[in-house]
Amino acid sequence: MDTQQNTALTRALAEVPGPLPTSGVIHITLPHTDRFTVVGNHLAQHPDLSCTAVGLAVRIQSLPQGTEVSIKALTARCQEGERRIAAALRELEAHGYLQRFRHRLPGQKVITRTVFCNQPAALLRPRSQAPVAATAQAPIPIPAPAPARSQTHVPDPEPDPDPAPVRPVPPVPPVPTGTSAPEAPVPLPAPPFVPPPTAPKPPRPPLPQPGTLTPELDRAATALLSDLRRHAPEFTLSEGDIHHLAPAVATWLERDAHPDTIRRTLTDDLPQPLRHPVKLLKHRLTALLPPPLPGACDLAAPSRPRVVVTPFQTCDDCDRAFRSPDPGHCRDCRETREHRGEDARVAA
Incomplete structure (x- = not known):
């Protein structure tokens, strides 16, 4: 049995187109003929959904129309508990894949309806109203006989491969013989499960330009x-690409970047496969541009502010120490001298 499995695996690996990767996963893709579900990469590789939410979304998408998908029903089908399933359903509801809302039946009974959309982003595209009205069907069979449809097929001028989102319609009871037909049920408002449109991408920054593109800089950048x-x-760049990228490389050389440093920055750690080499060079020349080298004045240590200290002096009368730029008398002795002078003037 081991030899047969190894032989089959070797044969399958030999049929993989292209060279096998040196690391990472190797895909052996066999076509499905029955019992398969198409899942988009926007769901399988969603960056914000947990693996439990992605797996639960795939499980719900593979179930037939009308299958019960409540928390208890999914717990009975899956190995996860109710808490993990409830958290995964909340994730899918937050990202637009799932919408749950209450609906009142004609008999005053309230039920919870669940709508699953396999591609929420496609709902943002403009759609013509004619094919939507012709292809939309109610999730619950309507017992009343439907009017005959015209066999003339009008082609859609702009066909859209994605089906329109199904809006749940309550069932219509059968019309008894001899009575008038009841009024058509009012369609429910569309549930607000469409995610907001993505913000436009900001414009790319321009390529760096040198202060002065001298012939020496242009020749060195081109080389x-x-x-x-x-x-x-x-x-292997064309002459037009080299002429377009030369000013950005000249900016690096103008900022005293060594040519070997520039070459390593542009060629190291390349993505595999590299499909757009010129776009990669533009990105690295712009995003990794080093700042200009600082000058000698910028590298000098900042000078500290000079603090002037008032020296000590000795009073000529009382020999007390006091701070003053000039020798003389302290404050008390000056006041005493002033007081004596006033007394002498008064006595005179």
Whole structure:
């Protein structure tokens, strides 16, 4: 049995198109002929959904129309507990894949309806009203006979492969013989489960430009870009691309960046496969641009402010120490001298 399994695996690996990766997962993709569900990468690789939420979304998407998907029903089908399933349903509801709302039946009974959308982002696209009205069906069979449809097929001028979201419609009871048909049920308002549109991407920053593009800088930058293919064959650039990127490389050289440093920055740790080498060079030349080297004045230590200290002096009368820039008398002795002078003037 081991030999048969290894032989089958070897044969399958030999049929994988292209060279096998040196690391990471190797996919052996066999086509499905029955019992399969199409799942978009926006769900399978969602960055904000947990693995439990992604797996539960795939399980719900694979169930037939009308299957019970309450917390208790999913707990009976899955190995996770009620808490994990409830948390995963809240995640799917927050990201627009699931919507739960209450609906009142004609008999005053309130039930919870669940709507699952396999691609919420597609609901933001503009849709024509004609094909939606022609293809929308109620999730519950309507016993009343439906009017005959016209066999003439009107093609959609802008076909959309994604189906329109199904709006739940309450069942219509059968019309007794001899009575008038009841009024058509009022459609329920669309549940607000459409996520907000994504914000537009900010414009890309322009390529760096040197202060003065001298002929020496332009020649050195052009030579460096032309020499990149010796170190990385992916960067075999055209003359137009080299002429477009030369000012950005000249900015690096103007800021005293060594050519070997620039070459390592542009060619190290490349993504595999590299599909857009010129876009990668633009990004690295702009995002990794070093600042200009500081001058000698910028590297000098800041001078501390000079603190002037008033020296001590000795009073000529009482020999008391006091602070003053000039020798003489302390404050008490000056006041005593002033008081004696006033007394002498009064006595005179």
